[in-house]
Amino acid sequence: MSSIRIDGLQYANWSESIFREMRAGDIDAVHVTIAYHENFRETVANFEAWNRWFERFPELICKAGSADDVRAAKASGRTAIVFGFQNPSPIEDDIGLVEILHTLGARFMQLTYNNQSLLATGCYEAEDPGITRMGREVIREMNRVGLVIDMSHSAERSTLEAAEISERPIVVSHANPASWHPALRNKSETVMRALAACDGMLGFSLYPHHLKGGSACTLAEFCQAIADAAEVMGVEHLGIGSDLCQDQPDSVVEWMRVGRWSKTMDYGEGSKDNPGFPPMPDWFGGNTDFGNIESGLRAVGFSEADVAAIMGENWLRFFERNFGPMTP
Amino acid sequence: MSSIRIDGLQYANWSESIFREMRAGDIDAVHVTIAYHENFRETVANFEAWNRWFERFPELICKAGSADDVRAAKASGRTAIVFGFQNPSPIEDDIGLVEILHTLGARFMQLTYNNQSLLATGCYEAEDPGITRMGREVIREMNRVGLVIDMSHSAERSTLEAAEISERPIVVSHANPASWHPALRNKSETVMRALAACDGMLGFSLYPHHLKGGSACTLAEFCQAIADAAEVMGVEHLGIGSDLCQDQPDSVVEWMRVGRWSKTMDYGEGSKDNPGFPPMPDWFGGNTDFGNIESGLRAVGFSEADVAAIMGENWLRFFERNFGPMTP
Numbered sequence: 001m002s003s004i005r006i007d008g009l010q011y012a013n014w015s016e017s018i019f020r021e022m023r024a025g026d027i028d029a030v031h032v033t034i035a036y037h038e039n040f041r042e043t044v045a046n047f048e049a050w051n052r053w054f055e056r057f058p059e060l061i062c063k064a065g066s067a068d069d070v071r072a073a074k075a076s077g078r079t080a081i082v083f084g085f086q087n088p089s090p091i092e093d094d095i096g097l098v099e100i101l102h103t104l105g106a107r108f109m110q111l112t113y114n115n116q117s118l119l120a121t122g123c124y125e126a127e128d129p130g131i132t133r134m135g136r137e138v139i140r141e142m143n144r145v146g147l148v149i150d151m152s153h154s155a156e157r158s159t160l161e162a163a164e165i166s167e168r169p170i171v172v173s174h175a176n177p178a179s180w181h182p183a184l185r186n187k188s189e190t191v192m193r194a195l196a197a198c199d200g201m202l203g204f205s206l207y208p209h210h211l212k213g214g215s216a217c218t219l220a221e222f223c224q225a226i227a228d229a230a231e232v233m234g235v236e237h238l239g240i241g242s243d244l245c246q247d248q249p250d251s252v253v254e255w256m257r258v259g260r261w262s263k264t265m266d267y268g269e270g271s272k273d274n275p276g277f278p279p280m281p282d283w284f285g286g287n288t289d290f291g292n293i294e295s296g297l298r299a300v301g302f303s304e305a306d307v308a309a310i311m312g313e314n315w316l317r318f319f320e321r322n323f324g325p326m327t328p
Numbered sequence: 329m330s331s332i333r334i335d336g337l338q339y340a341n342w343s344e345s346i347f348r349e350m351r352a353g354d355i356d357a358v359h360v361t362i363a364y365h366e367n368f369r370e371t372v373a374n375f376e377a378w379n380r381w382f383e384r385f386p387e388l389i390c391k392a393g394s395a396d397d398v399r400a401a402k403a404s405g406r407t408a409i410v411f412g413f414q415n416p417s418p419i420e421d422d423i424g425l426v427e428i429l430h431t432l433g434a435r436f437m438q439l440t441y442n443n444q445s446l447l448a449t450g451c452y453e454a455e456d457p458g459i460t461r462m463g464r465e466v467i468r469e470m471n472r473v474g475l476v477i478d479m480s481h482s483a484e485r486s487t488l489e490a491a492e493i494s495e496r497p498i499v500v501s502h503a504n505p506a507s508w509h510p511a512l513r514n515k516s517e518t519v520m521r522a523l524a525a526c527d528g529m530l531g532f533s534l535y536p537h538h539l540k541g542g543s544a545c546t547l548a549e550f551c552q553a554i555a556d557a558a559e560v561m562g563v564e565h566l567g568i569g570s571d572l573c574q575d576q577p578d579s580v581v582e583w584m585r586v587g588r589w590s591k592t593m594d595y596g597e598g599s600k601d602n603p604g605f606p607p608m609p610d611w612f613g614g615n616t617d618f619g620n621i622e623s624g625l626r627a628v629g630f631s632e633a634d635v636a637a638i639m640g641e642n643w644l645r646f647f648e649r650n651f652g653p654m655t656p
Contacts, residue, residue, distance in 0.1 A: 048424030096376030103432055
């Protein structure tokens with residue numbers, strides 16, 4: 001069997017055509033965002049919508065809550081869908097919903113999405129007072145049930161405190177090194193080292209605002225950034241978290257940015273002149289282009305084993321150890 | 329290992345003391361009601377409360393969603409808790425919630441609780457127009473995912489139509505033969521034969537309003553009613569569904585009867601002079617008294633194999649075949 005291919009984050013406008021593209025691209029598993037600003041009931045409606053996708057396309061996709069589910073998906077020629085939230089809004093102010101949502105299939109939850117949340121501080125806030133009182137309780141509960149802490153959109157102090165408070169590894173599922181491209185969403189070397197120290201993961205993002213040179217970033221530059229990160233973190237803590245948002249209209253990009261929290265537009269990593277989703281680099285437009293990244297990784301000197309690790313085996317090993325209840 | 333002991337329905341004011349009594353009574357599994365009038369979000373809060381019980385008393389109880397879970401509970405000396413609803417209120421008007429609630433652990437759902445619901449007619453309505461348009465859709469969805477249709481509190485025509493429309497067995501988890509004691513909640517021979525014909529189950533109730541002679545009903549009379557039902561339905565379709573409501577204050581009995589649907593009191597099977605929960609028969613007061621029923625069944629002539637079947641093996645066999653997704 002070929003080595004496993006896992007994408008650590010996507011948020012597409014899902015359709016049969018994208019599911020078929022995932023199969024054509026030999027994608028064995030994708031961490032799929034099913035909440036940005038949704039409250040509990042709205043998130044449940046998103047799980048319901050996915051149940052309809054699973055019922056309609058059982059030969060293309062299946063729900064996955066464990067590494068074994070991902071292996072079974074690969075063996076049966078399907079793409080495993082792993083659910084996650086980019087915001088803790090689905091748990092509202094109710095810690096009991098952590099286990100409920102894990103039971104429904106959630107495996108990743110960001111403690112913040114750009115803004116201050118009930119749990120921690122987002123990367124766009126001016127001040128970062130760190131993990132809140134509720135945040136400490138929720139981290140313990142997430143650890144207990146096996147809901148992974150994702151700090152992709154969190155601020156630095158909150159991220160470092162989460163890594164310290166959490167008894168299990170945390171991740172940044174989709175972001176790049178700030179030393180390579182200094183976006184607010186990209187991560188400092190301190191954060192990168194903290195992720196490695198807790199045996200966590202960094203998923204490299206293909207979102208153009210996270211890339212050096214934006215849409216013009218070359219494959220060689222992207223892969224060299226991964227090689228440089230391997231020097232800092234060790235190759236075993238690196239994966240891909242493409243942040244692919246295929247077929248989403250600009251209205252969804254707007255909603256991702258402001259949800260219901262603002263009456264006026266916030267352009268996030270965009271700007272008034274460039275409000276929509278920027279064009280993807282020409283070497284990575286969708287699910288059939290992961291092979292280009294594999295070639296690029298070989299070209300910057302990674303061994304076959306390291307390429308396989310980065311393209312999926314590291315994520316699979318992480319799923320194996322972190323999606324189930326904590327063992328004493 | 330001793331034969332299995334399963335109670336097909338309880339709704340106690342749960343506490344460590346009742347969990348310990350279930351262990352003392354060697355109860356291997358109980359179908360526990362977690363919704364009478366609750367909407368979806370309130371039902372989720374009840375699942376959350378049970379998650380806290382499971383966390384606090386892992387040596388006494390565990391959650392069960394399959395016959396194998398029940399066997400594992402027995403093997404480890406714990407009582408398996410199987411969840412059910414006495415009303416379809418948890419799915420509100422959203423068919424997608426059927427699968428969501430099954431994923432959370434629900435395995436039984438009544439289509440009605442005494443009154444007309446969105447799906448069917450309750451046993452206290454004057455008219456019974458049968459299964460509704462939504463009811464037909466929900467029955468198909470319950471069949472698909474493995475959520476068992478329970479018609480304990482439904483009217484006759486709705487019950488017979490449910491048995492006919494459903495592609496899988498249906499149950500009356502807690503009621504007695506109307507020919508033995510003509511309460512509105514007890515079931516006609518026509519319904520009993522329909523339950524047997526679909527390979528369903530009737531769980532005999534110990535709720536005094538369902539017993540001939542009420543609280544004064546003798547063990548011998550109760551067990552003879554089971555023997556007579558076996559002549560009609562076959563012993564393989566009979567079990568116990570005690571309807572035990574231990575330690576519940578009268579305010580909860582009132583809430584069970586009127587929920588939020590009436591501003592004035594409805595006494596259900598009680599009356600203004602006898603509004604509360606009637607005293608249990610002296611031979612069955614709680615979870616440690618199932619042995620009395622076993623003795624009573626032997627005394628009316630059941631073989632050891634039949635006693636074991638009625639006291640739990642029939643329910644276990646039913647769980648085995650009906651709690652999972654429908655196989656084509």
